Amino acid sequence: MKIVIIGGTGLIGSQLANLLKDQHEVIVASPNTGINTITGEGLDSALENADVVVDVSNSPSFADDDVMNFFRTSTSNLLEAEQKARVKHHIALSVVGTQKLGESGYFRAKQAQEELIGKSSIPYSIVHATQFxxxxxxxxxxSIKDGGIFVTDALVQPIASSEVAKFLAKTVSKDPICGIAEIAGPEKMPMNRWVKHYLSVMNRPSEITIEKDAPYFGAVLENDTLVPEKAVFESSIKYEEWIADPQNQ
Structure with missing residues (x-):
């Protein structure tokens, strides 16, 4: 099976490529490897005879106009090239709660990406992951403001990026669901507690002020905005165990 990983040199893409390379033909696609979904450079050639495309790319700028332009242009070019190459399965990584975060320019762009995928003729699977x-x-x-740290106490259910890569690797070998699959870590926790734990392990103890309307990528969160409604997979790796490993610090 030939698999093209868009954003293949990034955090998730590089791990995914390592998981798949021994069993499949894997093309690591990024501007650094001469494959650019914004300009189209190298795209048709990379997708020739491809069976699956996994898009784990992200915008280099999170400014509202920049990120919208990135996801609209990149996704449109990618889907057009996939149609020509007769790709059988388009897999995209997105974020749990995306559909609830319209106040955020970043998440409006992710919504636009998902809409383009849904309207395409390419069979697809969208994976919504919680925060890594x-x-x-x-x-x-x-969250630093006026010399302090102000964090919402809305819930998060973070997951190790390695578990996201493993789930995507399994998705490659399955039939398209033409819908969304939510995945998460094993524990729900207030975001302020998650941040406090991180700072403590980093030997940067700080006083954290709970600010319920502290924005996340520009959007104010409800208590359960960032936790899955119905996860199809929850990792067993706990954050406190993961962060205790010096390799992850």
Whole structure:
């Protein structure tokens, strides 16, 4: 089976490529490898005789106009090339709660991406994952305001990126669901507790103020916005175990 991984040099894509390369022909696609979904460079050639395309790419800029342009252009070009190549399965990675986060420019762009996929003739599977364990530091950094850290206590159910890659690897070998599959970690926790745990392990103890309307990518969260309604997979790897490993710090 020939599999093309769009965003194949990133956090998820590189792990996915390693999982698949011994059993399949894997094309790692990114601008760094000469395959660009924005310009179209190398795209037709990469997709020739491809069976499955997995899109785990992300916008280099999260500014509202930039991210919308990225996902609309990249996804449109990719689906057009897939139609010409007669790709049998398009798999895209997205985020749990995307449909509830219309206040956010980033998530409006993800909604647009998913709409394009749904309207295409290519059979597809969209995987909605919760926040990766690796994102705790980024959440902490984005929560700094007026010299303090202000974080919502809305629930998260984070997951190890390695488990996301494993689920995508299994999805490659399955039939398209033409819908959304939600995946998550094993534990729900308030976001402020997740951030506090991360800062403690990093030896950066900080006073965290709970701010219920603290935005997440520009959107105010309800208590359960970021947790799955019906997960088809929940990892057994707990955050406290994962972060205790020095390799993950």
């Amino acid at each position: 364990f690796e994102f705790a530091g980024g959440v902490a950094a984005s």
